[in-house]
Amino acid sequence: MRKANIYYYQLPMDSGVVLRQNKLTQREGWIVELMENEQQGLGEIAPLVGFSKETLDEAYAETVSRLQTWIEGGELECHSELPSVAFGLSMAQFELQGLLGKEGMYQVAPLCSGDPDDLFPVLDKMEGEKIAKIKVGLYEPIRDGILVNLFLESIPDLQLRLDANRAWSLDKANQFAKYVSPAYRSRIRYIEEPCKTPHESITFAIESGMAIAWDETLQEAVREPDFSFELLTGAKSIVIKPSLIGHIDLCIDLVQKAQSLGLIAVISSSIESSVGLCQLARFAKQYTPESIPGLDTLQLFKSQLHTAWPGSTLPVAKLADQALIWRQQSD
Ligand SMILES: [Mg+2]
Structure with missing residues (x-):
């Protein structure tokens, strides 16, 4: 059985985050959750204002149509003209298939x-x-x-x-x-x-x-x-x-x-x-x-979402507490 959920998240940003002259007070996006054969895959689809060409709504519409086909038994088409959709769907599928490495490189360039x-x-x-x-x-x-x-x-x-x-x-x-x-x-x-x-x-x-x-x-x-x-x-x-x-x-x-x-x-x-x-x-x-x-x-x-970054002291908001906007499962 296949199941897919789309959550909408909204996270407050630290004050003073300015991107290309725009103050970014919150970050919003979609989290796609795929489930099949007891496996789960997550993908984040979050166009960045001022950087992405696509809007949040455009990304959502495309995501829903791809997931609908998948729920009905078709392939999950992850290629897309909308980069955020292509990334989020392909990452969700990659994780669902167990292809994403477990270990992370959490050392970053400050x-x-x-x-x-x-x-x-x-x-x-x-x-x-x-x-x-x-x-x-x-x-x-x-x-x-x-x-x-x-x-x-x-x-x-x-x-x-x-x-x-x-x-x-x-x-x-x-x-x-x-x-x-x-x-x-x-x-x-x-x-x-x-x-x-x-x-x-x-x-x-x-x-x-x-x-x-x-x-x-x-x-x-x-x-x-x-x-x-x-x-x-x-x-x-x-x-x-x-x-x-x-x-x-x-x-x-x-x-x-x-x-x-x-x-x-x-x-x-x-x-x-x-x-x-x-x-x-x-x-x-x-x-x-x-x-x-x-x-x-x-x-x-100001907050993390679902997955805690090792060593971070920021609170972690639950995925289940985000708005579940769309859900489908196969028969
Ligand atoms: Mg750069």
Whole structure:
């Protein structure tokens, strides 16, 4: 017998979470629960406002039609033009089939801002490589350059991942680079999308000697009908956000192509609840065990959902307490 449920969740965010100029006071989304042969699989479908093209309602409509077919005995069609749906359904099926690894990679690159002193205690607890992430491009590039330099100067074994979200012109990116001592530049693992266009970002990488990573460019590239991974060379790393990329088979394919070309693939969150986030940690352990995932987003929430992230002290809301919006089972 097959059973499927769709829950609607709404979780309060920590005050002061701002995404692309929008204040995010709560996170909402759908949790799909599949059951068959005593097995269960969960999937989170949570388009992120300002990042996903699809709306919550569009994602819901598509999800219901796919689940209806599955309940009636058909295949669960997980491929979709809506990346959040493709990710959530394929992950639910992956878990249902027992394919998702049990162990997770719960060590993440801490997201930090401002003060190196805040970072010391966090880094102290990190085993192995000390990698942190800093958002740049929000203020003057000179300020970012000075800050990054300060971090690298005061913590000698620190490596940084920076993310500029395409904020800079080539000129501004070069201004930033000027303030980072050449001796420290190799400890910047990468800057995600430094410039407004991929072309400028590549020019910046060549001129500054700093490694870059694709995030938005990857999301756009995989939507192209004639997508070829080779077009993405020029960067040292790719950041894979499954909720924005789509089916986990596509994510696995990207990881494997990156690895075969010597690029590093980093699994990252799109601010999923702890349900999706813990699954991403398991996925990362399974497919990218060499690279610390970018999953330090639970701290943006006031509450977890259903699955507790190891070590987190946030309260855990029950799935059964969320609104059960749709349920069906086969005869
Ligand atoms: Mg990014």
